[in-house]
Every structure is written in C-alpha cells, then in structure tokens.
Amino acid sequence: MITQQIPHATTVSALRTRVRSWRDDRLTVGFVPTMGALHEGHISLVRLAKAQCDRVVASIFVNPKQFAAGEDLDAYPRTLIDDAEKLTDARCDLIYLPTSEAMYPDGYSAGVTLTGPALGLEAAVRPHFFDGVATVVTKLFNQVRPDMAFFGEKDYQQLLVIRQLVKDLDFPINVLAGETGRAKDGLALSSRNAYLDADQRARASQLNVILKAFAAALGSGAGRAEATATAQASARAAFDGVDYVEARCAATLAELDDGPIDRPARVLAAVRLGSTRLIDNMAANPPA
Ligand code: PAF
Numbered sequence: 001m002i003t004q005q006i007p008h009a010t011t012v013s014a015l016r017t018r019v020r021s022w023r024d025d026r027l028t029v030g031f032v033p034t035m036g037a038l039h040e041g042h043i044s045l046v047r048l049a050k051a052q053c054d055r056v057v058a059s060i061f062v063n064p065k066q067f068a069a070g071e072d073l074d075a076y077p078r079t080l081i082d083d084a085e086k087l088t089d090a091r092c093d094l095i096y097l098p099t100s101e102a103m104y105p106d107g108y109s110a111g112v113t114l115t116g117p118a119l120g121l122e123a124a125v126r127p128h129f130f131d132g133v134a135t136v137v138t139k140l141f142n143q144v145r146p147d148m149a150f151f152g153e154k155d156y157q158q159l160l161v162i163r164q165l166v167k168d169l170d171f172p173i174n175v176l177a178g179e180t181g182r183a184k185d186g187l188a189l190s191s192r193n194a195y196l197d198a199d200q201r202a203r204a205s206q207l208n209v210i211l212k213a214f215a216a217a218l219g220s221g222a223g224r225a226e227a228t229a230t231a232q233a234s235a236r237a238a239f240d241g242v243d244y245v246e247a248r249c250a251a252t253l254a255e256l257d258d259g260p261i262d263r264p265a266r267v268l269a270a271v272r273l274g275s276t277r278l279i280d281n282m283a284a285n286p287p288a
Contacts, residue, residue, distance in 0.1 A: 006084045008095040012143050015096050019057070019144060027054035031146035031173075033137060036060040037077035037191035038086050041181030045150040046090040048178050057144050058087050059096040061103065065111075066132030077194050096144065103139060111135050114168075117160035117253045121268060122279070125243045130161050137162060141171050149173050154180040154188050156266055156281040160253060180280070182208070188280040200273040206238040207271060207280050210245070214267045215284035218247060218260070225258035231267070241272035247284060261286045 009015040019029055030053030032045045042058075049056040060083055067073035080097075087095055112134040123130055141149065149166075151159045163175050181189040186208030187201075196204055214231035218224065224247050232245045247256055250264040261284065268281040 006088050006095060007093065008084070008097055010097050010099065011102065012098070015057070015094070015143060018094055019055075022055045028148070029053055029144070029146045030056045031140070031144045031149045032056065032058040032092075033140050033149070033151075034058060034060055034083075035062045035076065035191065036083050037079050037194065038083045039181065039189045039191065039193075041152050041154060041178070041189040043086055043090045044181055045152060045178040046087065046092050048176065049148065049150045050091055052176065053146075053148055055093045056091075057094045057096055057146065058092045059098070059140055059144070061096075061098050061100075061136065061140075063103075063132060063136040064100060065104070065135055066129050068126065068128045071126075072192075072195075075195075077191055096140075098143075103136070112138050112165065112169075114161055114164060116164050117157060118164070121244055121246065121248070121253065122157050122270065125270065130158070133158055134161060134165050137165065138169065141166075141173060146173055148176055150176050150178055152178050152180060154190065154280070156268060157253060180282075186212075188278075190278070192276055192278070195276040196273060200276065203238065204273060204278055207235075207269060207278055210234045210238065211267050211269055211280055211282050214245070214247070215282050218265060218267070218284040219287060221260045221287045223259050224256045224261055224265075231269075235269060235271055239271040239273055239278075243270035243272070243277070245269040245271075250283065 030049035032049050034042050046058055062076050064073055111131055113131050114134055118130040151162055159177055166173055166175055185205035187205045210231055214227055217227040228247055235242045235245045247265045247267050250266040265284040266281050267284050270279045
C-alpha cells in the first residue's frame, strides 16, 4: 500500500472532492495519465504540467482494455511505492489510483472507437490497443475533468489519437506533448525497457541510431521509399523482429509519396528484442 502522507485518491468521489476544492479556489488542473513504472519521461510530463497548471493530478492504472490476451498485462511492472516517491518529489498534488473493479465493473459495456490516426502502424500489430486507450482516457478525462492533459511524444501515434479524441468528442481539454526522454545512448525511456537483459539493452540503442539516420536521409532530400528500405534493412539486421519502420505525415500519419518529403514527417518504428517490443519515433523535416 501507498503511505499515508502522499495525497492520493482511489475513488472517483474522493478525486472529485479534491479537484472541486481546487476549482472553488479558481486553480487550474493538469492531468498526467500513466500506467505506473514511472521513469524520467513521465516525471518530465509532471514537471511540464506543474509549469502550466496550478495543481497536477497523475493517475496510475494498468488498463486491461489496452492489452490483448497473451500480451504482458500480468507481467507489466508495478512499482507503486517507488512511483509515489517520484511523484511526490516532482510535487505532484494528487495521485489517482483507480481499481480495475471500479473502472470496469461487472456489466461494463461502453467503448470508444476511432479511425483516422488510430489506423495502421501500432494498430496493425495491436488492433485492440487504441480503442482500449481511447476508452480509458475518456473515462479518466470525465473523472478528473482537467484543463490540460499531458502525453509523451514517445507514443506519437497515441498522442495524435488523443488529440483527435479530444477534438471529436468536444472535451474542453488542452492536450500538451512532452518530448521523449532518452537514456545516454539514445534509447527512448519506456517502462518496458525493464524487460531487457544486458545484451538486449546494449542492442536496443540501435533503434535510435537507425531512426536518426532515416530522419537525416529524408532531411537531406533522399526519396521516401528508398530511405525507408534502407532503414528497414538496418532494423532487420539489428533486431529479432521488425513490426514497422515507416515515414508518415507528422500531422495526420497519412502515408507519403515515394519521392523526397515536402512537408514535416515523422519516422516511426516498432521492433522486437526477444519478447520485448520497443517503439520510438522522431521528426523528419524536408530540406530547407
Ligand atoms: O501511455 C500510457 O501509459 C497509456 O496508454 C495511457 C495513456 C496512460 C492510457 O492507459
């Protein structure tokens, strides 16, 4: 259990009581949804939220609806005491810890489905994923009712999905993005990096190298199709499996023509090391 002195709420009513008291004092509320196993990427989102809002709520909920049968729901790292300490150090004002039973009680039947940015890439490999994310984020937004919500660019497709969700369902919430946190060797910080053994961890940094070279090639005017083929070949050589390595329109994730890019793009990849899946992305801008 989490210690007494850390402000936390486990029920919607306790959460709302706290948030309502802030609202009565005309304070703005920022929200950082997480699944816990917090790393510097999450904490930098809390700091960003603190800089933008008077009060910050962070949620920790490992959302079963975004895991398919056979994925890592049970193995997903759960480090609540450590997470609570990190959030307290980052001066998070309230930790929201809903239970699965409260989020999805018997008879629960609603779900949110998206198309647009929720198609392809991650969804091609994990078709259940964005509906699960959109459903839990909708619930969390309705529970917390923040002014602003903060998501990491590490999950770039998720970020666009959330922006689309907020626009389509008229949530009065400003979505802000935080830059991807990286280890010294460039590996994007992720709770799932905890699954990597020493050899895999050393190999994992190649993803950053491959994406940087891919973005640089596009930035210097290489054709999209050719640069993609090169990056895919490098990824196949470096990893045990490659789900995708692609360049897409940065604004919509639409596919791009074969030739040199003529608008801001994003290079995105998902690869496998053993049973661990790594994802990463970065900006690729057309030649000036
Ligand atoms: O990015 C995550 O950690 C999760 O997908 C989120 C947004 C907290 C929803 O469960």
